[in-house]
Amino acid sequence: MRAMLELPKPLNVLILSGHDPSGGAGFQADIEAVGALGAHGAGVLTALTRQDSANAYDVWPVAHEHFAAMLDTLLADMAFAAVKIGLLGSAEQAQIIANALSQRLPAGTPVVLDPVLVAGGGGTLAADPVAAALIDTLFPLATVITPNAAEARRLCGGTDSLDACAAALSQPGRWALVTGGDEPGELVVNRLYYGGDCIRRYRWPKLDQGFHGAGCTLAAALAAALAVPGAANDIPAAAARAQEYVQDALAAGFAPGGGRAIPNRWRRGQAKAASRR
Numbered sequence: 001m002r003a004m005l006e007l008p009k010p011l012n013v014l015i016l017s018g019h020d021p022s023g024g025a026g027f028q029a030d031i032e033a034v035g036a037l038g039a040h041g042a043g044v045l046t047a048l049t050r051q052d053s054a055n056a057y058d059v060w061p062v063a064h065e066h067f068a069a070m071l072d073t074l075l076a077d078m079a080f081a082a083v084k085i086g087l088l089g090s091a092e093q094a095q096i097i098a099n100a101l102s103q104r105l106p107a108g109t110p111v112v113l114d115p116v117l118v119a120g121g122g123g124t125l126a127a128d129p130v131a132a133a134l135i136d137t138l139f140p141l142a143t144v145i146t147p148n149a150a151e152a153r154r155l156c157g158g159t160d161s162l163d164a165c166a167a168a169l170s171q172p173g174r175w176a177l178v179t180g181g182d183e184p185g186e187l188v189v190n191r192l193y194y195g196g197d198c199i200r201r202y203r204w205p206k207l208d209q210g211f212h213g214a215g216c217t218l219a220a221a222l223a224a225a226l227a228v229p230g231a232a233n234d235i236p237a238a239a240a241r242a243q244e245y246v247q248d249a250l251a252a253g254f255a256p257g258g259g260r261a262i263p264n265r266w267r268r269g270q271a272k273a274a275s276r277r
């Protein structure tokens, strides 16, 4: 009889995010990124959306009683080593998530929160009350928040300096990884802040397409990287690992329809940072 190959059991990553029918962003992006990094993604959809590979047009939240029941059932069954939160469907969901995570997850479980506000194509993904609930209720639970430059500016009231913004969004106990893929310049500069201080800047060659789903992929990859035991003790290293994965996926990206290209999340290459400091 052939011996069974003993592979380590994948760690579970809890994913709370929205459905994107194009498969570029949202829950599908999260599941793919987490799976490609060797973890098991499981979770609850926050919302259905109407979108294509170019833009988002409608967000239809999952009813909060259904959302709460699904999350409750899942958390009663499975242990999670990390959490990724993306698009929120409603302000109520923020409270349901906060209650569930604080009651059911061990203290110190890494939580990556991607504050999804506006689609790359310009469509609104979070109305003001939802954005407010995200900030008031979920930011305090986050280990790392991962806004892009536009989201970071909106979250801190439109200030011009991205560094001032990143400093304001990070706190003692909360990291902010502010991505710069949507900023002008030859390099993408991603800033990692903690407690108001810049801890590290990561520079990457800028690829010539505006991608759909890059932010979701990064946040999910970071959650998978942080699920590894001990990884949360070195957030800059986990953030580097997640960015390397995303850079590879972007370099191999493809356009599934008539809109923007999406990351090829199953492709593993050899991304090289433009510089490390």
Ligand code: PLP
Pocket (backbone or CB within 6 Å): 017, 018, 019, 020, 025, 026, 027, 049, 051, 056, 086, 087, 116, 118, 119, 120, 121, 125, 211, 212, 213, 214, 215, 216
């Ligand atoms: N749709 C969903 C469900 C998302 O979670 C996100 C995430 O940011 C988006 C769309 C927007 O993706 P992008 O801004 O990369 O187009």
